[in-house]
Amino acid sequence: MAAQEPPRPPPGSAEPLEPEPGGRYEAVVPHWFYCKVTDTRERWVPFSAQDSERLEAAHGAGKEQAGVVVPTSGGRYDVHLRERRRVAVYWEEEAAEVRRCTWFYKGDKDNKFIPYSEAFSEELEEAYMIAVTLGEWKKKLESPNREVIILHNPKLMVHYHPVASSDDWVSTPTEQGRPRTVKRGVENIAVEIPNGEPLLPCSHPKLCVTVSTGVSE
Incomplete structure (x- = not known):
């Protein structure tokens, strides 16, 4: 007598497929x-x-x-x-x-997001690019102030303060305490950006500057 096949799972109950490593970086x-x-x-x-x-x-x-x-x-x-x-x-x-x-952070006591320095933002962007491209997250970076930033995934990125070690009383990077929220790109933070206004006529010498060269007209 032939062995019976195991019952098939009902439609929609199959386990979700693991996401493929790597992705498109923008x-x-x-x-x-x-x-x-x-x-x-x-x-x-x-x-x-x-x-x-x-x-x-x-x-x-x-x-x-x-x-x-x-x-x-x-x-x-x-x-x-x-x-x-x-x-x-x-x-x-x-x-x-x-x-x-390009990159911002916000703590519990901060009313608005604060931008990182341009140099450190470049480091964060490079780490983000590698994480997206290779599909390797949970990246840790250390800021110039010896604070720890962790890129868990594109939607969850956090910033930890350093705390004093009980052994040597030196601030060391740790993951203790309530972290700050980290956001990438101005479109992901709550900020109102006006469209702008037209430039005034060139009635003042400083207004008649060519942007690309810095030479007065």
Whole structure:
């Protein structure tokens, strides 16, 4: 007598297939921010969509950035690209730091996401690219402040503070404590980005600067 075949599982009950290793990597889209200081408190504010595009175009022009000045906010502020400084044109105001932002973090006590430095963001992006391409996650990186960032998967990335070791009282990277949230790309953080406004006529010498060369017209 022939042996009976084992019963087949009902439709839809089969175990899900494991995802194939590797995936398609798409480069992150940068957005430019400036740091506004009020009563010693720092707040990173996004440039308008138009201003950010102008800054990115000047950044990617492939020429020396020394002397390149990009008018923003309708011409009321100039951004000195190489120095990463935003300067008021018509009145006295302390210059603001400017940053080309791609990666952000936010703690429990932070109201808004804060951009990482440009240099460390490049390290994070490289690690992310490798993880996506090879399908190898749970990547650990150490920040310049000896803090630990872990890329668990594209949707879960966290940032841990260092804690003091009881043995030598030296801060060492650990995974203890409540982590900060890490996000990649401005589209993944809650921030309002205005469309922008047209530049004023060239009634002021600083407004008549060619973005790509920094030469006055």
